[in-house]
Amino acid sequence: MMHARQGFSLKHDPVAGSAPWLAPAVRGAIGIPQALFAYMYPGLWTTFFEALGYAVVASGPTTRQRIERAGLVSETEHCLPVKLLDAHLDALTGRVKRVFVPRILSTRRGFIACPKLGALPDAVRARFGDRFDVLTVDVDENKEPVRKTLGRLARRLGATAREGRRAADDAETAMRRTRFDGAVTPAESGKPYVLLGHPYNVLDPYLSGPVLHILERLGVPGVRMAFDSAPQPGGPLQWDSCALIYDALQALDPARYAGAIHLSSFSCGCDSIAEPFFRDAAQARGLPSMVLCLDEHASLTGLETRIEAFVDTVSGAAL
Numbered sequence: 479m480m481h482a483r484q485g486f487s488l489k490h491d492p493v494a495g496s497a498p499w500l501a502p503a504v505r506g507a508i509g510i511p512q513a514l515f516a517y518m519y520p521g522l523w524t525t526f527f528e529a530l531g532y533a534v535v536a537s538g539p540t541t542r543q544r545i546e547r548a549g550l551v552s553e554t555e556h557c558l559p560v561k562l563l564d565a566h567l568d569a570l571t572g573r574v575k576r577v578f579v580p581r582i583l584s585t586r587r588g589f590i591a592c593p594k595l596g597a598l599p600d601a602v603r604a605r606f607g608d609r610f611d612v613l614t615v616d617v618d619e620n621k622e623p624v625r626k627t628l629g630r631l632a633r634r635l636g637a638t639a640r641e642g643r644r645a646a647d648d649a650e651t652a653m654r655r656t657r658f659d660g661a662v663t664p665a666e667s668g669k670p671y672v673l674l675g676h677p678y679n680v681l682d683p684y685l686s687g688p689v690l691h692i693l694e695r696l697g698v699p700g701v702r703m704a705f706d707s708a709p710q711p712g713g714p715l716q717w718d719s720c721a722l723i724y725d726a727l728q729a730l731d732p733a734r735y736a737g738a739i740h741l742s743s744f745s746c747g748c749d750s751i752a753e754p755f756f757r758d759a760a761q762a763r764g765l766p767s768m769v770l771c772l773d774e775h776a777s778l779t780g781l782e783t784r785i786e787a788f789v790d791t792v793s794g795a796a797l
């Protein structure tokens with residue numbers, strides 16, 4: 479599925495800056511890899527640093543070449559999203575001296591993040607420490623909302639309290655707008671298939687675009703799940719984005735949606751545990767569902783065959 483960038487994209491680039499009162503970039507440059515946390519907090523980090531006066535250098539979008547590079551520069555046992563982080567960092571080599579890589583411990587209060595995300599700065603220092611200084615901050619919404627985290631980071635970077643507040647305001651506004659653009663309401667041209675998964679799979683246009691493109695070619699609408707809610711406490715899953723996927727599946731009404739397509743990653747430890755819960759949630763709703771597993775070797779032909787078979791089966795059962 480990684481062969482060509484398809485014609486689907488979000489209205490706002492998840493790492494594009496948009497601070498309306500953009501300060502001159504006087505504090506130096508910061509590289510932001512367009513992977514993982516760029517999609518978990520879309521628009522937030524770039525806007526925040528730009529608002530504080532930094533020149534943000536984005537690694538650029540995911541491309542076929544970058545996915546191929548991911549297979550070369552990263553550890554073989556990593557999942558594709560973590561490999562892609564390494565490839566995006568690799569693409570920043572020679573362009574910046576400092577990169578931002580947060581330690582993500584929780585993105586939703588009451589839930590925890592995938593353990594791999596808690597080790598990111600250490601892994602990046604070990605792999606790229608000879609190329610970059612790694613600026614980091616702990617993101618743990620069980621301890622403080624991300625707004626407070628931004629304030630803490632701003633103070634560490636020497637900003638005044640007022641500068642930190644304004645930068646956090648702009649960053650949160652940018653994130654709300656970008657998250658909203660990622661959510662799509664049901665199409666009027668028939669019951670859509672919903673694309674679910676971790677935000678860095680569903681919101682990266684290069685990874686999810688081909689799925690939506692294939693659905694369009696088959697004459698059925700496809701929509702991405704939204705990431706603007708908090709998961710319900712008391713569910714079976716403690717990982718934040720897995721709990722969001724589970725809740726989204728439980729809320730899907732088969733009268734309004736044709737089916738669910740879970741965009742997962744080869745070697746994803748969290749999904750390997752959560753998948754039976756996803757399947758049960760879909761079955762309990764009477765909603766057809768399938769899993770598509772991504773890695774750097776996935777082919778567009780294989781993807782087409784599987785989606786086509788799924789849509790045929792669902793259409794046949796509905797007759």
Ligand code: SF4
Nearest residue numbers: 557592743746747748
């Ligand atoms: S949740 Fe899965 S895909 Fe995401 S970083 Fe963890 S192992 Fe990788």
